[in-house]
Amino acid sequence: MKFRRKATRALGAAALIGALLGVPTASNAGAPAPGAILTTGQTEIGVNNTGDLNFDERGLAFAGNDGIAPGCACEGWGAGDATTMVEGHAGQDFGVSNVVVESFTSTADSAVSVTRIDNGLDPLLRVTHDYHPSAAANLFEVTVTIANLSTAPVEPRYRRAMDWDIPPTEFEEYVTIQGSETAEAITFSSDNGFADGNPFDGPSHINFIGDAVDNLDTVLDPGGDGPDSDHGALFDFAFDTIPVGGDHSFKIYYGAAATEAAANTALGQINAEVYSFGQPSSENGATEGVPNTFIFAFAGVGGVVQVPTVQFSAPAYTAEEDAGTAVIGVQLSGPAAQPVTVTYTSSAGTATPGADYTDVTAQLVIPAGASAGSFAVPVVDDGTPDSGETVNLVLSAALNGQLGSQITAVLTLSDPSPNVAGQGATPVRAAPAFTG
Numbered sequence: 001m002k003f004r005r006k007a008t009r010a011l012g013a014a015a016l017i018g019a020l021l022g023v024p025t026a027s028n029a030g031a032p033a034p035g036a037i038l039t040t041g042q043t044e045i046g047v048n049n050t051g052d053l054n055f056d057e058r059g060l061a062f063a064g065n066d067g068i069a070p071g072c073a074c075e076g077w078g079a080g081d082a083t084t085m086v087e088g089h090a091g092q093d094f095g096v097s098n099v100v101v102e103s104f105t106s107t108a109d110s111a112v113s114v115t116r117i118d119n120g121l122d123p124l125l126r127v128t129h130d131y132h133p134s135a136a137a138n139l140f141e142v143t144v145t146i147a148n149l150s151t152a153p154v155e156p157r158y159r160r161a162m163d164w165d166i167p168p169t170e171f172e173e174y175v176t177i178q179g180s181e182t183a184e185a186i187t188f189s190s191d192n193g194f195a196d197g198n199p200f201d202g203p204s205h206i207n208f209i210g211d212a213v214d215n216l217d218t219v220l221d222p223g224g225d226g227p228d229s230d231h232g233a234l235f236d237f238a239f240d241t242i243p244v245g246g247d248h249s250f251k252i253y254y255g256a257a258a259t260e261a262a263a264n265t266a267l268g269q270i271n272a273e274v275y276s277f278g279q280p281s282s283e284n285g286a287t288e289g290v291p292n293t294f295i296f297a298f299a300g301v302g303g304v305v306q307v308p309t310v311q312f313s314a315p316a317y318t319a320e321e322d323a324g325t326a327v328i329g330v331q332l333s334g335p336a337a338q339p340v341t342v343t344y345t346s347s348a349g350t351a352t353p354g355a356d357y358t359d360v361t362a363q364l365v366i367p368a369g370a371s372a373g374s375f376a377v378p379v380v381d382d383g384t385p386d387s388g389e390t391v392n393l394v395l396s397a398a399l400n401g402q403l404g405s406q407i408t409a410v411l412t413l414s415d416p417s418p419n420v421a422g423q424g425a426t427p428v429r430a431a432p433a434f435t436g
Contacts, residue, residue, distance in 0.1 A: 036106035038131060041138040043255045049104035050090035051113035051129035052076040052197075053162075053254070060294065062138065062256030065167040067278055067294035074163035074232070078197035079117060079127050079146055082155035082238070086124055088117035089159070089197030097198075102126070109133055116149070123149035125156070126247075136266035139255030139295060146239070147247035156239045156248060157200065162296055163193030163232035164278030166285075172229040174214045174286040179274035179337060181211050184302025185237045185250070186274065191215060193232015206231040214279070214286040233276035233296055250300035260289025264307050267295070268402025271333060273303030304369075305334035310342050311404030312395065313372065321356070321381040322416040328393060328409070330364055331372040332401065340366045340401035344375050349390030351413055355382050356389055366401075379413055387415040 035048040035055035046058030052075055053059050059069030068075055076091020088098035102114040110132040117125040126147040134141035148154045166173040180189035190205035191212070207215050217229045239248045253270055257263040260279070267275055275297035279285045313329030332340060345361040353359045358378040366373040377391060391411040395403060 032101050032104035033106065035104070036111050038106070038109050038111055038140065040109050040133040040140055040255075043138045043140065045131070045140055045254055047106070047111045047113065047129075047131055048090070048092065049101050049113055050096055050099055051115060051127065052090045052092065054092045060254050060256070062292050062294065063258070065292055067164060067166050067256060067292070068162060068232075070165040070167070070170040071163060071230070072194070074161070074194050076161060076197040077127075077129075078159045078199045078201075079125055080157045080199050081119075081124060081150075082157050082200075083152070084119055084124070084154075085200060086117070086119045087157070087199055088115070088125075088127075089199070090115070091161075091197045093194075094196045099127075119150065122151075125149060125154065134253060134255075134270055136253075136255065136269040138257060139253045139266055139270060139297075141270070142252040142254070143249055144252060145247050145249040146242065148242040148244055151244060153241050153243050156242055158237040158239070159195070159197055159199040159201075159235070160252065161193050161195040161197065161232065161234040162276075163230070164276075164294065165230075166278045166280045166294055167292065169280040169282050169285070172216070172281045173231070174216050174277075174279040174281060175207075175231050175233065176213050176215070176277040176279070177208075177211050177233055177275070178213070179211070179272070179298075179303045179306045180235065182304050182337065183274050183298070185239055186235060186301060186303075187238045188234075188236040189274075190234045191231040192234045195234045199236060203236070204234070216281060216286075229281065232278070235274070235298070237301065251298060253295060253297040253299070256292050256294040258290065258292060260287075260293045263289055263293040263295055265402050267297060268307040268309050268333075270297065271299055271305050271309075272297040272307065273301055273305060274298040275306060304337040305332075306337050307400065307402050308336055308340065308371075309333035309404040310340055310366070310395065310398050310401040311406040312393070312409040315406060315409055317393075317409060317411045318414060319377075319379055319411065320414050320416050321379055323379055325376040326357075326379050326411050326413075327374050327376055328411065329372065329374050330366070330395065332366060332370075333404070335371045336366055336368050336400065338400040339368050341399040342366075342395050342401060342403075343397040345394045345396065346377055346411075347392045347394070349392045349410065351389035351391050354380075356380055356386075356413055357391055357411075377411060381416060385415055387413075389413045 080087025
């Protein structure tokens with residue numbers, strides 16, 4: 001395992017020397033450009049025209065610190081058809097095999113790699129990697145589309161692997177993987193970021209298989225030279241059958257944040273279903289994720305949202321004073337992988353605490369697997385006509401969730417309805433659907 005650290009990457013240097021000597025490169029010879037370096041927020045990423053990372057000495061960097069480039073160029077992908085067992089893969093460390101670049105285009109913050117995998121002389125799959133900024137400021141989103149070019153249905157397989165080299169303790173990092181054990185499309189995951197891109201290459205691991213949190217130095221590595229603290233993330237996928245002429249898409253995310261809390265915020269913004277964190281083994285690296293937490297995540301793979309958005313189900317609620325309580329709805333952007341805790345607080349608007357209602361402040365826990373919860377605000381019938389008095393509501397301090405845009409709401413108290421046979425107190429208005 002360790003000898004791979006001695007591998008060097010000559011791609012950037014070769015391109016530079018070729019340019020200085022006037023030797024034609026792929027880009028100025030009419031072929032697709034060899035790759036591009038993209039920037040969004042504080043994140044920079046090097047994308048090869050084959051769709052893998054580590055172009056021109058840039059892997060995945062945050063605030064100038066690269067989280068995968070210091071060692072071997074161990075990042076890449078592979079795709080294939082389980083029916084024919086034909087595959088193609090691309091990575092700067094393990095090489096490119098049976099991958100034809102059809103086109104590559106880029107701007108300052110986006111790139112699209114279109115590649116083809118053939119079965120002999122016949123086209124089999126077209127694999128497109130579309131890199132662009134995501135909803136999170138420092139994360140790139142990659143829309144991966146696998147299209148069936150053959151004359152028969154295909155059983156698509158896809159692999160993506162990455163070796164973390166997290167600064168300032170490159171080659172000694174904490175690795176977290178979450179969500180892989182519940183994602184329907186994932187057939188295997190581990191911390192072997194050195195794995196070959198061939199999706200049929202078989203499972204392998206360094207310290208763990210499946211999900212883990214803050215893993216470092218747990219077992220001897222295959223070389224037998226001591227605990228292995230240099231590892232990454234490996235994910236194998238099996239998607240539903242793609243008919244002739246059809247395709248299947250999902251999302252990958254690459255980026256980083258200055259802290260683990262900020263990284264979790266980013267995961268909530270993209271509704272990540274599976275993710276890996278790479279964090280340094282320096283002081284507070286695992287606990288706080290400083291000075292950087294690197295992110296490798298997936299969505300659209302049949303998993304549960306790991307860090308859902310939590311917010312009020314409506315901007316306004318109404319209750320009659322004689323109802324006893326007003327029930328306030330809180331909802332998530334998707335079912336929770338873990339229990340989500342959020343603090344709720346009421347305060348006086350025009351209503352008077354004690355006379356019109358009772359102030360509350362407490363924590364609401366939404367269980368794992370649920371997507372909504374509620375809490376009650378006690379209301380008081382003071383016997384005085386004063387319809388329209390208000391109570392302010394606020395959500396704060398979410399745990400295992402990301403606060404959404406609707407974290408404030410107003411409860412309006414109305415006078416009791418006249419007694420009508422068969423009619424009781426006016427219920428709280430129904431909450432609208434979650435809009436993000």
